[in-house]
Amino acid sequence: MEFKELFEMQRQLDAFIEQTQNVNRDVFKEKGLALMIELAELANETRCFKFWSTKGPSERAVILEEFVDSIHFLLSLGNEKGLTLESWPEIKMQEDLTDWFLRTQEAILTFIQHPTENDYREVWQYYGVLAYNLDFTLDDVIGAYIEKNEKNYERQRTGY
Numbered sequence: 001m002e003f004k005e006l007f008e009m010q011r012q013l014d015a016f017i018e019q020t021q022n023v024n025r026d027v028f029k030e031k032g033l034a035l036m037i038e039l040a041e042l043a044n045e046t047r048c049f050k051f052w053s054t055k056g057p058s059e060r061a062v063i064l065e066e067f068v069d070s071i072h073f074l075l076s077l078g079n080e081k082g083l084t085l086e087s088w089p090e091i092k093m094q095e096d097l098t099d100w101f102l103r104t105q106e107a108i109l110t111f112i113q114h115p116t117e118n119d120y121r122e123v124w125q126y127y128g129v130l131a132y133n134l135d136f137t138l139d140d141v142i143g144a145y146i147e148k149n150e151k152n153y154e155r156q157r158t159g160y
């Protein structure tokens with residue numbers, strides 16, 4: 001599957017969720033906050049900032065699932081504003097994870113407050129660098145996205 005096709009998969013999932021939950025209003029800000037929270041959950045699973053703990057990061061699959069939760073909301077926010085991205089931001093840049101999480105958070109906030117095409121692309125670039133530093137390839141991301149997308153349908157069907 002091509003990266004760009006994820007936008008359409010997300011559009012269909014969102015339509016299903018809105019129908020199931022009877023949503024008839026603009027939920028851009030709710031999805032914006034959801035993305036901030038997913039980023040924090042991702043950081044939490046990496047435990048990159050927990051200098052006070054000797055416990056290591058969660059399993060790779062757990063971290064990848066958190067990563068694609070963010071991808072869901074990022075795609076969704078783009079769809080809400082008619083913004084898209086042609087290809088996955090493959091950026092091989094070694095960064096300190098804690099620094100990068102803080103900077104990604106800032107980029108998300110900027111985008112939510114002024115949803116421009118440039119700021120949208122920038123958030124994707126931050127996620128591209130996060131993926132690189134977490135050792136996730138585009139195939140990893142697409143595979144985990146498809147799996148979580150299906151799980152999200154199932155959760156709606158079973159009354160999540």
Ligand SMILES: O=c1ccn([C@H]2C[C@H](O)[C@@H](COP(=O)(O)O)O2)c(=O)[nH]1
Nearest residue numbers: 013014017068069072073076148152
């Ligand atoms: O409009 C929505 C609402 C939620 N989700 C998905 C994204 C995440 O994968 C998951 C987050 O749900 P929680 O586990 O945080 O409840 O739901 C969407 O794709 N679209």
